[in-house]
Amino acid sequence: MADLSVELCGIKLDNPVIPASGTFGFGAEFAELYDINVLGTFSFKGTTRQPRFGNPTPRIAECPAGMLNSVGLQNPGVEHVIAEELPRMKTYFCKPVMANVSGFSVEDYAYTCALLDAQDQIGWIELNVSCPNVHGGGMSFGTDPEAAAGVVRAVKAITKKPIIVKLSPNVTDIVAVALACEKAGADGISLINTLLGMRIDLKTRRPVLANNTGGLSGPAVFPVALRMVWQVAHAVDIPVVGMGGVSSADDMIEMMLAGATAVEVGAANLVDPYACRDIINELPETMRKYKIEKLSDIIKGANSWEKTL
Amino acid sequence: MRDITFEISENVPLTANVRRMRLYGDTADITRAGQFVNVRLDGFYLRRPISVCDAENGVLTLIYKCVGAGTERMSRMRTGERLNVLTGLGNGYDISLSGRRPLLLGGGVGVPPLYLLAKKLLAEGKDVSAVIGFNTAAEVFYEKEFASLGCSVTVTTADGSYGTKGFVTDALPEDATYFYACGPMPMLKAVYAKTDISGEFSLEERMGCGFGVCVGCTCKTVTGGKRICKDGPVFKKEELEWQI
Structure with missing residues (x-):
């Protein structure tokens, strides 16, 4: 009997499959299709202190093997999430859920996290540090190790639940950001958020996205994500959640071999609403194929080649 | 919403760049006019949303305009080929x-x-x-x-x-x-x-x-x-x- 379970920051997951924030809403649309309790957990829609309408449309553009989005963190705000979404979620999801939190100042993050930390249903808080810092000239928290660490320190000081920091790949040295977050008290790291990209409409000569640029996701980003998971997992001593273009059980195993303790699945949910259920169903057969009895045994299990300079 | 694979029974031009595709399959999820289906096409990451023109007795009719590479690909599909769609999407007219x-x-x-x-x-x-x-x-x-x-x-x-x-x-x-x-x-x-x-x-x-x-x-x-x-x-x- 294949053992799919893993442990993420002290909480056991039946399997490492986690739908990524922004591709799964609060789970209700998927719960109409299948019993989402088969998931390890899921990371719900990125939540901010205030409700947000998000960016103007078009917000979606297609790319070879992927897509761009510039949704702009549309969400109903943390108070609505606690009053409406979490009670409704109880009717179809009975495992600890991952709360994804965004903010535009350290105070925003702390406010939102403090409210969510008090909710029993929530197992982990995933901090999205890719948003612009309004007090830092609009530069993303996640592009500066000190700014990212500042958010982590502020949140850790007022929360009890494990804090997983979701890193932006749009940096020169992602390991430096990961190490700064670990030092500031982060319980885990998740990566990668989307890669900044753009498309231009040849007929109108305007960017396809009304925001001009957006975040690339889908299979196109998988090798970049895998490389960053590998680098970060070999630098930090806290668990790493890998994501970026994962669409199959094979991709899951590759991410875990690179160093991921659990794996988030994003864009795949949008084109195939059964993607996560199917990956979970395929995992036992895939494990047999690669002679894996216990999935947690393969975390960071890839042996690197010796490098000659 | 359901994920259903239909079989193409017709894919013909109505005008220079508008075509009608008819497909056999389960249309039960289309309960109102004004709903749409989301079509999966080989070689394209995102599905293409297409409005439902008619859905009756297991025949789905889609009329679409060739405006880009995806609908161009759709226009080259032949009778007997299969098309995966998410069906019964959207609220429709009241x-x-x-x-x-x-x-x-x-x-x-x-x-x-x-x-x-x-x-x-x-x-x-x-x-x-x-x-x-x-x-x-x-x-x-x-x-x-x-x-x-x-x-x-x-x-x-x-x-x-x-x-x-x-x-x-x-x-x-x-x-x-x-x-x-x-x-x-x-x-x-x-x-x-x-x-x-x-x-x-x-x-x-x-x-x-x-x-x-x-x-x-x-x-x-x-x-x-x-x-x-x-x-x-x-x-x-x-x-x-x-x-x-």
Whole structure:
């Protein structure tokens, strides 16, 4: 009997499959299709202190093997999430859920996290540090190790639940950001958020996205994500959640071999609403194929080649 | 919503770049006119949302315009090939509000979803008028099909090469009780501005998922942001706050 379970920051997951924030809403649309309790957990829609309408449309553009989005963190705000979404979620999801939190100042993050930390249903808080810092000239928290660490320190000081920091790949040295977050008290790291990209409409000569640029996701980003998971997992001593273009059980195993303790699945949910259920169903057969009895045994299990300079 | 694989039974041109595809499969999830399906195409990451023209007895009819590489790929598919779709998406039109003399307003490739709507309204014994607009005579399609259902049909062309010269808003009947509109945004905004009666608009936007989770296709309404794919694509006139 294949053992799919893993442990993420002290909480056991039946399997490492986690739908990524922004591709799964609060789970209700998927719960109409299948019993989402088969998931390890899921990371719900990125939540901010205030409700947000998000960016103007078009917000979606297609790319070879992927897509761009510039949704702009549309969400109903943390108070609505606690009053409406979490009670409704109880009717179809009975495992600890991952709360994804965004903010535009350290105070925003702390406010939102403090409210969510008090909710029993929530197992982990995933901090999205890719948003612009309004007090830092609009530069993303996640592009500066000190700014990212500042958010982590502020949140850790007022929360009890494990804090997983979701890193932006749009940096020169992602390991430096990961190490700064670990030092500031982060319980885990998740990566990668989307890669900044753009498309231009040849007929109108305007960017396809009304925001001009957006975040690339889908299979196109998988090798970049895998490389960053590998680098970060070999630098930090806290668990790493890998994501970026994962669409199959094979991709899951590759991410875990690179160093991921659990794996988030994003864009795949949008084109195939059964993607996560199917990956979970395929995992036992895939494990047999690669002679894996216990999935947690393969975390960071890839042996690197010796490098000659 | 369900994930269903259909088999293509027909894929024929109606005009130079508008085609009709008929498919065999389970159409049970399409319960209202104005719903859509999201089509998976080999070689393309995102699905393509296409409005349902007709769905009856296991035959799905889609009318689509070739506007890019995805619909171009769709146009080359042959009878017997399979097409995976997410079916039964969106809210669709509310026929209970039509009154006795509903008016259907379609522009270009916005015409097809009004066909199933016409059938449903006629089945309820309504006196249905359709005004369908195109750019030019060569782009006109489905005039006869609407007429043979039993609608009164008016065709408009922007260049006057066929039917009434002008836009659908230049041929609005005076006694309509309620309207149902689908077409390009300038047409919808003209309908919004030029009608005294209430009605419904079917909106369009670039979509990621088509079933409400990516919130890529949000529009502004009087009650805040709504997802065109899940809360729409049909919105009541009173829900929209367009600046005309």
